Amino acid sequence: DTEVTQTPKHLVMGMTNKKSLKCEQHMGHRAMYWYKQKAKKPPELMFVYSYEKLSINESVPSRFSPECPNSSLLNLHLHALQPEDSALYLCASSQDLRAGTGAGEQFFGPGTRLTVL
């Protein structure tokens, strides 16, 4: 299984709502990532989890809260978002480079298109 799944595919929420994005992989990868991609721009790294621990937070506002319940799942909890947070949110996973094997290529899910009204 070389697939990363993300739910929901589309999400529309108001600025006062609380919602969560979900990501799942069954490739045995121990590194998982959240990226944000605005229209016609490259993806930008938000968070990195390595062995279920948050290892990188790229100065993301606290209205985005990541969670890694286990090695296969990654969530992104959303609260009090702004319209400028509307974007495609991509989840990815890879082998941890410390394992010393493979290229560490990241496999991406299909993304969640988020619209904040």
Next chain:
Amino acid sequence: AQKITQTQPGMFVQEKEAVTLDCTYDTSDPSYGLFWYKQPSSGEMIFLIYQGSYDQQNATEGRYSLNFQKARKSANLVISASQLGDSAMYFCAMRERGGADGLTFGKGTHLIIQP
């Protein structure tokens, strides 16, 4: 300073022709990886090919090859015999082992294959 530079915002190519997408990079880390991803209009990022900084030979994957010129810090993607389905955004990305685990992406090249 940009770590990954893609100088071609858009390209139009005739079907069945070969395509070269340019990518230059900047790093002081001796150990790094270079990746190319394809992103169709559906949004999914599809991994195409990888080149490690210590690899002696250029990477190849089917119709994709990577022209790696380390001294010039260049990692161009070559697509042979282009197909209509190759129309998409193409991103060059770098991962530095000594730094963050995330990928740093270039701005991308929008490739359109014409029949």
